[in-house]
Amino acid sequence: MNLKRFGVPAAIAVTAALALSSCASNEGGAAAPEESASTLAGNLVGAGASSQDAAQQSWIAGFQTANPDVTIDYDPSGSGAGRETFLSGASDFAGSDRAFKDEELAAGGFQKCAPDSTIVELPLYISPIAVIFNLEGVDSLDLDAATVAGIFAGKITKWNDPAIAATNPDATLPDLAITPVHRSDDSGTTENFTEYLGAAAADVWTWEADGVWPFEGGEAAQGTSGLVDAVTNGNGTIGYADASRAGDLGTVAIKVGDEFVPYSPEAAAAIVDASPFAEGRAEGDLAIEIDRTSEEAGVYPIVLVSYLIACGEYAESDNVELVKSYLSYLASPEGQETAATDAGSAPISDTLREKVTAAIDSIK
Amino acid sequence: MTLQTMNPAPETGTPIANSLTAGRLPTSAPWVILGTAIAVSASVFGVVAVGAGSGFDWGGALVVGAILYIPAIWLFSRLVEGARRATDRLVTALVTGAFLLAMIPLVSLSITVVTFGLARFDADFFSMSMRNVTGEGGGALHAIIGTLLMTGAAAIISIPIGLMTSIYLVEYGRGKLARGVTFLVDVMTGIPSIVAGLFAYSLFAIFWGPGTRTGIAGAVALALLMIPVVVRSSEEMLRLVPNELREAAYALGVPKWLTIVKVVLPTSIAGITTGIMLSIARVIGETAPLLIAAGFTASMNYNLFDGRMQSLPVFVYTQYANQGNPAEAFLDRAWAAALTLILIVMALNLIARLVARLFAPKLGR
């Protein structure tokens, strides 16, 4: 009885004392790699898009391993919050699913940057958005933009609808209601997806591109994880999510030109190369206007381009070297490859890398 | 079984009708009726299952059986024992039913958390942070430390304020200020947790510049949420202390403050401790305010006043919401962290109960 009475608190006290007095075993402190030629030290803070988070974690891990005296924190608080944080000068760089708008740039007021400094926006995280579905016995479907738009607009309500059957003669489509699932939160994924639907199927999808689902209807779920869960737990559900999270769910190949293109990192990188940069931007501001209706062979038009945003010229020069070398690491083939492994993103092409590197070099 | 304490067992074999036991259902009656109800429901479900060609639904059969039992016991008792006893039996069945009903989500939740949580409930999980970890491996030591420090700080801020406020309200409070405070505590229970986080974040941003995210800011946000719960529950417990005890103390010449410390508080200590533990449990699982006020980091941080601090709920949320590759590793970590959090609260609860038992006066009940 006594043992029982005092044993538990005692055990907890011992555990707590152990935990509080010991360091995390993976944080060896000064035990740096042998050939640590790095002289970089300091603390960088970034905030923004949660879509980048998995990639950021792997970039941070890679960069911190090479530079043991550096600590980088990335807050996956959301694109909007990330841009606000960067604007207020609370972070050194931002991650955002969209570039700053022209009027926001004109308004200026970037606290971390030198007065009159431009900002640098780098499309370093490119990720295909997969249209995922959960339908027994069907692993992939070929659909054109109008059909996808019809399904999400609630106009095509059964899986055996002629519009779906027409492009999928071999699939056994059941007489089952389609439950389209969309994001309930404001998100860059939704904005890119609705932008695609609006551009590629303008007569079916009459809403403007927006981070918030534009009408009330269909099932809604929070975040990529919530959406994937909803699609997985339902029957006859369809949704859209970052391709790395498609898992075992069925995916849709999208009609581009005359062929159906399944999502792939290469096809996603290809559409970015086939798209023009936004006009009227400062040098180093690499905002891209994705050409959703491109008919080039082998491009996958539903992609999310997430930017890393930094100052063209920082007000204080303390962290400039750190920002530059971190961004350079992100743009390097090695950095892009790490993100591809850990987050399923599409590595940027060499042509884009050249422009990005030039932009990073211009930071002061 | 508990009915035995109330109803004397019928004396079997007595030829003369005993006025005390006549018109009573035998003690075994509820069990027989329950068994019959479940058997009836099971056979109906069985027929349906055979008819539809689907599997037998055990859960459904038990639930329907239990529901059938309630009118059945009432009916039998009404016929044999009369209206008053029938109502009594009906309420007993309903109360027990309510308890069993509440056990369903609890059991389901525990099973879910434990089965998923055990996958990563290993030594690494308690000795590593997430610094430089991608994919598999890593641990939540930084989050455990952060949770303990921030919740501890929140408790240090809010327990004295909350307890003293409730003492003020019950023992001293008269007039406008007391009514004002009662009113404001009510308002405070209505602070949405996310607003508390925003407030704490803005408050610290004013003094330490924008973007300041520290453990103490998180603690302040938690304290905001914790104080009203502490006040409300302790106020309720203090009010229950019979006035006779206070008057007896005053009559013996004990000063008011000593009466409160030595008589009122010890009498209500068990209830107050429960209230405080509930308030801690209420805030220790908060995600939204900590995400905003204390931020997010993958590294260890022991200093409440400098730098971002990770906590277990935020860890669970970020691991779930921002899964990388492979996704299972992230989910496993999330569930293991959830299990850890529940175990921490369990431990705190146990300690609090021991403390309460040590201080509580020996009562007859």
Add this chain to the structure above:
Amino acid sequence: MTSAPAPIKAKLRVGDLVFSRSAVFAGSMILVTLAAVALFLIVQSIPALSATKEDASILETNFWEYVGPLVFGTVWAAALALLIALPISIGIALFISHYAPRRLASVLGYVVDLLAAVPSVVFGLWGIGVLAPAVVPVYTWLNENLGWIPLFSGTVSATGRTILTAALVLAVMVLPIMTAICREVFLQTPVLHEEAALALGATRWEMIRVAVLPFGRSGIISASVLGLGRALGETMAVAMVLSAAHVVTFDLLTSVNPTTIAANIALSFPEAYALNVNVLIATGLILFVVTFAVNAFARWIISRRKEFSGAN
């Protein structure tokens, strides 16, 4: 020496003074804190109250039309949750305090308290992964057989993530805090009252009705208020479980459900910028006001039944 004995005066003790002053100080601290929070909310909200679609992109027309459905959803979800949780929590509390064997009772009480320890994120995960799929057949049955009741009409959600599921999760979340308070209050019922009732030949239920429940009434209301406060303000679990839309509907089983203010803040805040942030904080202010109104109502009920409080 013929002077009359001096009138007895209570001695002014230092301890008393310190103690009462610090109690007053603690009370005033709450005043100050709340003033600060209220000030913060109001200052941040003012620009949003008159905002239009041009200023803030999340508004359809103006702020009040934006917040209307949210207020409805908040109150509706919390009311449903309370409707489910209140009878059950009173039942559990009675079971633990008056029905279960004493030895078992403390263990059971502890087990229920444990539910309070489960973080809301975990409730969210459990709601999506376990509860929502499990209730789909029940919802389908309700819709097919009781569809003539407006509440159960409409097309049943294929994933079960409806407002009723969210209310169930909320109910489970508020159960522990409500049960704990009810239980403590029921346990404090004067034994003499209970024994007197039993001695007069009351059955156990009659004893509870005449002795325990009247004594515990203010505690039950307190418990409801705390539970309601939590249900109204719950953020993450609702955001994760509910299939949310910006509508007013009483349908319990469809995919299109009204959402709550707190969940909406959590969903929209990460991507909010410029005036949208103020709009969301202003909805927070409205939530504040709604909760307060509910609380004031409960206070008013309690104040009518003061005689059962031991300290009065």
